[in-house]
Amino acid sequence: MKRFITNNISILGPFIGLIVFSIILGIFSDSFFTFDNLLNLLRQISVNALIAFGMTFVILTAGIDLSVGSILALGSALTAGLLTSGMDPILAIIIGLLIGFVLGAINGLVITKGKVAPFIATLATMTIYRGATLVYTDGRPITGLSDSFSFQMIGKGYVFGIPFPVILMLIAFAILYFILRKTVFGRQVYAIGGNEEAAILSGIKADRVKIWVYSITGMLSVLAGIILTSRLNSAQPTAGSSFELDAIAAVVIGGTSLMGGKGKIVGTLIGALIIGVIDNGLNLLNVSSFYQQIVKGGIILLAVLLDRRSK
Amino acid sequence: MMVTPLVEMVGVSKSFSGNQVLHNVQFEVKKGEIHALMGENGAGKSTLVKVLTGIHERDSGQIKVNGGEVHFTNPKQAEARGIVVIHQELNIIPHLTVSQNMFLGKELTYGRSGILNHRKMKALTEESLQKLGVTNISPDDIAGDLSVGKQQMIEIARALATNAELIIMDEPTAALTEREIASLFEVVTDLKRKGVAFVYISHRMEEIFQICDRITILRDGEYIGTENISDTSFEQVVKMMVGRELGERFPARKSKIGNIVFEVDNLSSKDGTFHNVSFTVKEGEILGVAGLMGAGRTEVMETIFGYRKKDSGSVKLNGKELKMRHPNDLINAGVGFITEDRKSKGLVLGSSIRENIALVNLKTVSQKGVISNKKERDLVENLIERLHVRTTGKEQEVKSLSGGNQQKVVIAKWLGINPKVLILDEPTRGVDIGAKKEIYSIINELTEHGVAIIMVSSELPEILGVSDRIMVLHEGSVTAFIDREDADQEIIMLAATGGN
Incomplete structure (x- = not known):
């Protein structure tokens, strides 16, 4: 038990925070702790959580990815384009995910082979990918997408009463948790963030690992985008704007260090839940969305300040 | 007549969260001597220095500087009483020039205007480097471009500019070339003749026997003894440090050399x-x-x-x-x-x-x-x-x-x-x-x-x-x-x- 606590000390704070926020909202709002609302909440966070899972890998390598929102938009738009051209939805989705992978790989290549700081590299690609989306869509939403069951299922479906996006999120979580905890690749991600030079001198191909990390993040962003597209039944050229901030916030609230090398994906899930609980709860309480932003920012600050304290 | 020591520490103890790091330690530095402080890693050398200079507060014991008891709570106060530490990781800002580094935190200005008096600072930098006999550093050099040995000279010059009576050097030669070590020792012995005292912390036994006058040894936070270098030997110092005979310094080889x-x-x-x-x-x-x-x-x-x-x-x-x-x-x-x-x-x-x-x-x-x-x-x-x-x-x-x-x-x-x-x-x-x-x-x-x-x-x-x-x-x-x-x-x- 004691060992369990010391091993998980970094996510203890966020976890307690999540419980406290939930209880407070439960007291003020009768509808918060209803089964439907909680499922709804999980569905609401699934898009941000998927992106934040990828962002966790990126931040663990001491990087950052600002382009996730733009990749989401470009990947969704291209997938939507394929769908309207009558392509088989499953195939279109797979191609869409591959596009996300490639867009992420471009980030990784610029960062590793071009030796550009991740912040600058992804700031640039964020703008480029967004521009490409606007060019492709001509600035208009793409509508009239597939009526096929499989495409509609992704954003709107339920399995055993659980929203399909939530299932996707949990599957992604399980896989990524396993990768970080149990695989050589996961260990390499931590080592690169902890001390890249020592990692390289220990035989780790840091460039390759980083390119993979950005690629996975790109793919997860497009997955999140396809969920959104399916829900709205249209691809919006402005989709995903400022999503990078929510994703980074979830990672940071979850206790992952922006310096790299330290953090847990469980923390990110909790971080995304905290953001979701606040959004959801404040909506239930009819708090204006303007105030919501102030509260959210305050909580990010609080999380980081508490984290500093404990060190 | 007894000469008052420059620094006298008696019965100093210090513990961190229940862990006793210094136990009833004594340490004395006389004016104009080079005093080696030795001990294995974790023996308490750096804690002793930190207690002396006010980075840590002592739990008990007495510290006197020139005969008067002191209670420093930060290194600035120690500096004001003439005690300066030069750390192993030098305190040099690489992008600044030599004279900017020299006057870091105590820049000279025209009156109280807040406008920097570069000319005066450069002149004073030049002067203090010359006092050290260092002629190959210009006040306008970018500090980061200089060798570690030269950077160390800047630190020494800076210490002397504050009228330091005691300079504590932590592993000063770890990153120096042989030639730089020789010129460092020249400067140190020269300053010693002028009455400046040094505490010299190093693992390099040869250097200690070459340059120091006395040696104090700590082990596991305890004071083991102080010896005149001329009265002691390599083997004795090692024995005092590790608490047992270590035998041959380099264990015997018996490998067969093959292809x-x-x-x-x-x-x-x-x-x-x-x-x-x-x-x-x-x-x-x-x-x-x-x-x-x-x-x-x-x-x-x-x-x-x-x-x-x-x-x-x-x-x-x-x-x-x-x-x-x-x-x-x-x-x-x-x-x-x-x-x-x-x-x-x-x-x-x-x-x-x-x-x-x-x-x-x-x-x-x-x-x-x-x-x-x-x-x-x-x-x-x-x-x-x-x-x-x-x-x-x-x-x-x-x-x-x-x-x-x-x-x-x-x-x-x-x-x-x-x-x-x-x-x-x-x-x-x-x-x-x-x-x-x-x-x-x-x-x-x-x-x-x-x-x-x-x-x-x-x-x-x-x-x-x-x-x-x-x-x-x-x-x-x-x-x-x-x-x-x-x-x-x-x-x-x-x-x-x-x-x-």
């Missing part, structure tokens, strides 16, 4: 730091690599290991040419590399001992990319035990280990790959004397199993005590190969400075 396993042929670097380096190492042999700072020793090793780009040349293991695109190529072939700077290149400091040791052995402890907890635990625990790493457990962060134990973790991780060739770059830097001997024993044991060793070191006694053969580099070229029987310090120094 050539490792060949470096005409290796040249891309950036021109070295050219046409060729050498061979045999099974069970230790090749010592000597040379001055900047001779290119580390660069040669990092290039061999695939960490830097080569221009031409090749590396062969057992007659087979190795690819050198990435350290991974060399590791797979069975070459290990213990880097010079363990903190920046050898360890992931924030990670556990387990994770650090596993890092080069991920392939061994995993199957199809999935790590086996059991295999990892077995490997790590086995290596921790084999190297006698003193730790609370394999989950301890390496950051919190002493220098010697950190180095053992670095060695442990490389032993995991069962290397055929092991390159060690300054394997005992910043390591205390007990751990040093353990490291030599490990190296010996490896040679007995036929491992070929390449050992770079700046400490000539170590090179002479450990190597079978010595290669000397000078400005990026090999200037000599010397067999152990024929080698002495002078022959090596001659080759290292470019003579024949």
